[in-house]
Amino acid sequence: MSTADLLVSIYERLLRAFGPQGWWPGETPFEVCIGAILTQNTAWSNVEKAISNLKARGVFDPDSLLGMSQAELAALIRPAGYFNQKARKIRDFLSWFVKTGGFEAMEGMETSALRKSLLSIRGIGPETADSILLYALGRPIFVVDAYTVRALSRHEIIAPDADYREVQALFHENLPPDARMFNEFHALFVRLGKTNCRKTGPLCDDCPLGTLPGYPPVV
DNA sequence: CCCCAGGCGTCCA
DNA sequence: TGGACGCATGGG
Numbered sequence: 001m002s003t004a005d006l007l008v009s010i011y012e013r014l015l016r017a018f019g020p021q022g023w024w025p026g027e028t029p030f031e032v033c034i035g036a037i038l039t040q041n042t043a044w045s046n047v048e049k050a051i052s053n054l055k056a057r058g059v060f061d062p063d064s065l066l067g068m069s070q071a072e073l074a075a076l077i078r079p080a081g082y083f084n085q086k087a088r089k090i091r092d093f094l095s096w097f098v099k100t101g102g103f104e105a106m107e108g109m110e111t112s113a114l115r116k117s118l119l120s121i122r123g124i125g126p127e128t129a130d131s132i133l134l135y136a137l138g139r140p141i142f143v144v145d146a147y148t149v150r151a152l153s154r155h156e157i158i159a160p161d162a163d164y165r166e167v168q169a170l171f172h173e174n175l176p177p178d179a180r181m182f183n184e185f186h187a188l189f190v191r192l193g194k195t196n197c198r199k200t201g202p203l204c205d206d207c208p209l210g211t212l213p214g215y216p217p218v219v
Numbered sequence: 220c221c222c223c224a225g226g227c228g229t230c231c232a
Numbered sequence: 233t234g235g236a237c238g239c240a241t242g243g244g
Contacts, residue, residue, distance in 0.1 A: 081241040
């Protein structure tokens with residue numbers, strides 16, 4: 001079985017097991033950007049609390065958020081954890097966002113150039129940048145996260161210590177650049193990880209991926 | 220009490 | 233380049 005067929009097979013199994021996930025769990029591209037920063041190494045339930053604090057205050061827009069002090073912002077996003085760091089990250093992102101010209105300007109930028117620009121923002125790393133590209137802007141960029149790496153490595157498709165670029169290349173080089181499919185695929189990895197793919201111990205016997213027997217490690 | 224969550228920057232070899 | 237560490241709340 002080719003690597004491409006293997007990846008498609010995984011996608012189909014996850015989709016059959018869990019159904020469409022309907023990501024991103026936010027209403028607007030702006031909310032995706034803020035959520036992507038807030039969810040860094042943090043449970044989504046905590047991010048929801050932080051975002052609802054901002055909405056309740058009526059400050060969930062670039063100008064209002066930039067208009068308050070970093071300490072005020074930090075207090076509002078406290079439930080999301082790392083609140084001092086994330087307050088600075090949000091401010092740095094929003095400064096960039098305004099300077100760049102907002103979503104209208106971003107739409108006009110080439111994906112690779114936009115990705116580089118996002119990565120130049122302090123606090124925006126590969127996963128956060130790619131989440132914005134895919135889920136806020138609909139670019140065909142595959143998002144790699146801890147769940148993705150864990151699932152793939154536990155099924156011996158990648159090495160446990162494979163780096164971000166390597167894992168992303170596995171998808172980019174073996175699947176058509178379909179943003180809708182990348183969207184659903186990554187969300188399904190998260191869905192899988194939340195219940196079925198523990199860090200250690202035996203593979204779950206009810207794993208939708210089964211044992212995927214006989215596949216040599218790809219990477 | 221423990222462990223973990225949809226990372227990232229810094230420091231140091 | 234890459235491994236260790238700090239950042240922090242809330243849920244199981």
